[in-house]
Amino acid sequence: MIGAVAIALLGGAAVGMSRSINGRLTMTQGPFVASVWNHAIGFLLLSLYILFIHRVGLPLLAETPAFYFFGGIIGAFFVAISSYVFPRLGAARSGLLIIGGQMITGLLIDYLRGTAEFHVGQPAGVALILLGIYLTRFSR
Incomplete structure (x- = not known):
């Protein structure tokens, strides 16, 4: 592992x-x-x-x-x-946005395929990803 x-x-x-x-x-x-x-x-x-x-x-x-x-x-x-x-966005912002998109898409694919069990941590994790994207986009 x-x-x-x-x-x-x-x-x-x-x-x-x-x-x-x-x-x-x-x-x-x-x-x-x-x-x-x-x-x-x-x-x-x-x-x-x-x-x-x-x-x-x-x-x-x-x-x-x-x-x-x-x-x-x-x-x-x-x-x-x-x-x-x-x-155009820099390495940190681009990386976070790309990883955020990957994680959100991964969760959606898991749900659509039925390979993931739902638990409250998942939407909380997506919310934190979106918050991180927002903060890197609008922070100075």
Whole structure:
């Protein structure tokens, strides 16, 4: 459990650094060019990893339902949006808004799928997220 938490924190740090770098690229090239570079380099590195380490080739694509590829579309949308907002809102505000959106959406998905049991802490947590977003937006 502690290892997974550490990896998740490392992943969050990587997202923050990636968004910051892509935000700088966005200022000169635009959010879509920054997103293309992000995905092109990521695709290249992950493709090499899959081909040479896991030894999985194109048959994997044939076995994957088409619906699962929508995750890539959503991911590209996320990178483009993040690249756009980071240089305009700053890392702290952008990060909080993005994480707030992720947490609220995660709760909604859990409820819609029926995988989460309701307890009073959940709406309280969402209220605190919204309060934090409000405070970072309007505080000086």
